[in-house]
Amino acid sequence: MARLLIQGFEVWKSHLDSKAQTDLIQDLRPILKGAPLFSPTTASGKKMSVRMTSAGSCGWISDTSGYRYEPNHPGGRAWPAIPDSILSIWRDTTGLDRLPDSCLINYYGEDTKMGLHQDKDEADFSWPVVSVSLGDDALFRMGNPTRGGKTESLWLSSGDVVVMGGEARLSYHGIDRIRFKSSRLLPKGGRINLTLRVVT
């Protein structure tokens, strides 16, 4: 329930109770069925350790042509819609009427991480980014808008929500590691992160 402010990142600890978390996982099942997780490669051809898919009118893609948003899953079909349960988290934490048009779904299995990066493939950085943690604990590193600046780390747990807005909208961030099987939310272990963004 506590709300922390770390380097401009708003961390809503335990925003979602355990029922809300299991309901969200149920809502994600048909999405993952219609738009299966895939392993993106970076522009340099390296495979990312995190698997991902998206919901919404556009989804984030990375392959040897680079990073971008696309209207379709790599399999060719449109991305599924973002469920109301996920849009409610955006409304509750930002208070905005404008809703996100993209929900990136990241799956972190054993020994996965995400390097420090900025979210900057969107058209308008005045909209915040909202990120939801489900499943295993993850060590989240928060920097500032310039590369190489001071960083602070915090363990994120299932049900925590991070809002990156204002000065933190373009701050570097990443996941150093997860504590595999620290949560029982996902039967096979791992962590799901939902990242909500206004893209267009």
Ligand SMILES: O=C(O)CCC(=O)C(=O)O
């Ligand atoms: O998994 C997380 O908590 C962060 C994910 C992230 O930063 C991203 O997908 O851009």
Ligand SMILES: [Fe+2]
């Ligand atoms: Fe990010």
